[in-house]
Amino acid sequence: MRMRHLVWAALLLAALASLQWTLDWARRHRQSPGLVGRYLIGSVRVDEARIILVETPIGQVTLRHTAWGWVVDEQDGFAADVAKMRALLLRMAQTPIGQRVPIAPEQLGDMGLLQKVENQWRFEAGRTASVLTLVHGEKLSHRLIYQVLIGNPRSDGNGTYVRFPESHAVYLVPDRLELDGRAEAWIEHRVFEPDAAAAVREIRVRTGTAPLVTLMRAAAGHPWQMAGAAAPPAPERLQELATALVELRIAAVSARGQAGRGAPAAASVEVRFFDGRSITLGFLPAPGGRIAGRQAVLAARLPAEQGDRALRRRVEAFNRHFATRTVTLSAAQAATLLRGRESYRAAP
Numbered sequence: 001m002r003m004r005h006l007v008w009a010a011l012l013l014a015a016l017a018s019l020q021w022t023l024d025w026a027r028r029h030r031q032s033p034g035l036v037g038r039y040l041i042g043s044v045r046v047d048e049a050r051i052i053l054v055e056t057p058i059g060q061v062t063l064r065h066t067a068w069g070w071v072v073d074e075q076d077g078f079a080a081d082v083a084k085m086r087a088l089l090l091r092m093a094q095t096p097i098g099q100r101v102p103i104a105p106e107q108l109g110d111m112g113l114l115q116k117v118e119n120q121w122r123f124e125a126g127r128t129a130s131v132l133t134l135v136h137g138e139k140l141s142h143r144l145i146y147q148v149l150i151g152n153p154r155s156d157g158n159g160t161y162v163r164f165p166e167s168h169a170v171y172l173v174p175d176r177l178e179l180d181g182r183a184e185a186w187i188e189h190r191v192f193e194p195d196a197a198a199a200v201r202e203i204r205v206r207t208g209t210a211p212l213v214t215l216m217r218a219a220a221g222h223p224w225q226m227a228g229a230a231a232p233p234a235p236e237r238l239q240e241l242a243t244a245l246v247e248l249r250i251a252a253v254s255a256r257g258q259a260g261r262g263a264p265a266a267a268s269v270e271v272r273f274f275d276g277r278s279i280t281l282g283f284l285p286a287p288g289g290r291i292a293g294r295q296a297v298l299a300a301r302l303p304a305e306q307g308d309r310a311l312r313r314r315v316e317a318f319n320r321h322f323a324t325r326t327v328t329l330s331a332a333q334a335a336t337l338l339r340g341r342e343s344y345r346a347a348p
Contacts, residue, residue, distance in 0.1 A: 040095040040162065040173060044134070044146040051135040051142075052085065055116075056181030057125040062140075063186060074183035076325055078253040081188050088179075092132070092148075095177065098159065101170040111161040111170060112151035126152065129163070130179040150177050184252040191298065191327075192271075192279075196246040202272040203245060207292065207338050215241060220274070226344060233344040244336040245271055252328040256297065267292035269337050276306035277315060283338070284326070294334045298322040 035042075052063040062073035063080050070080040101111075108114050109127040116128060129149035136143045151161040153176055160177040163170050180186070193199075198220040205213040214227040215238055224238040265282035272278045279300045286293030300318040302311065329337075 035097050035169075035171060036100060038097050039093055040097060040148065041089070041093045041146065045136075046089055046093070046134060046146070048136045049134040049145055050137060051133075051140060053131070053133040053135065053140065054179050054181060054186075055133070056130040056179050057128060059181035059183060061181060061183045061186050064138075072183055072186050075187050075253045076255045078325065079188040079321070080186055084186060088132075091175070091177075095173050095175050097162075098172045098174055101161065101172055103170055105168045108163075108168065108170070113149055113161055113163050113170060115149065115165060130181070132179060150179060187250065187253055189249040189251075191248045191250060192246050196273075197242070199273045199275065200242065200246060200271055201274045202270075203241060204270040204272070205241075205267075205338065206269075207267040207340065210340050213339070213341050213344070226341075229341075229344075232346055234346040237339075237344045240336065241339070244333060245269065248329070248333065248337075250327045251294075251330050254326050254328070256324050256326045265292075265297075267338050275311060277302050277311065279318070281337070283334070292334070292338055294329050294331060295326050296329060297326055 050065045054061040054063070060074070063085060064071055064073055064077075066077075068079075070082050070085065071077045072080050103111070112126055113129045114124075114127050115131075129151050131147060131149055133140075133147045134145040136145050147165050149163045149165060151163070151170075153160050154172065157176065159172045159174050161170055162173055162177070201217065203213075203215040207213075211228075215224045216227060217224050223235060224242055226233045226238060266285040267283040269281045269283075270278055271280075277300060279298060281296045281298055283292035284295045284297070285291065298318075299322065300315045302315045307315075
């Protein structure tokens, strides 16, 4: 996962450098007066950004570039979804500034374009603007590269009102622009590599005192079998479990509290790979009971006698990434992973 994240981060920086060249060329050749007709991100050195701050009435997201790549501060420094970041910046770069809207400063709130300082430092839905800020440096107080305020959509839905912090001038852009202020929406959600589906050899599910559910196969592409099944299970149900695992997506991340340190898991799912690795999801008890909840801890293992140096580094990187964190899954994912043996029976 860490290797994929570093690759995506490198691609993002390369894309931003290419985007910067395009914007510089457009700025040199465009003859439109003022801001009208220019792109929302104009002569901005977006490739210099080391902090991207998203502020909205529902929350704030701080995306920070580190030695390990881009991370989300509000999600315990977890890896950021660089594809989502790239999509946002590219969209802003491709959005032209339309007409200027003549209004009085006291009308800014009606268009959702008040700054926090103009609204008593409060974010108020419908009146306070969402803000996108790019900073060059390790702290928000360092050099500001770019900032734009995004307000309400036009009443007919055709366009969005925007302004820049140094002016009360309001412009209309043709696109419907919205910033996502949910920190959990900006993390890298995938746990396994995209090619994990062909690499899984065995899956073991333990849920309390219920009988162990073990799925196995001889090679990639072979059908899944259930160990100890009294009757042939439904193949589609076995495949549902395997697919749910390799496509597992994290809903949120938090620092691992005392509940996740050394406490016995209420349930677990162990994934064994053909290369010798195994990854275990240990589900923590739901609040107030012994039943497994949606929160889990993850750990990877590789027997000492197996794997080369590169594989061992992958396991170490995975454990560094998840060792101090608790992940939250969706209720639907947790329910699919923790099914009992009876749910795999074929219909009569």
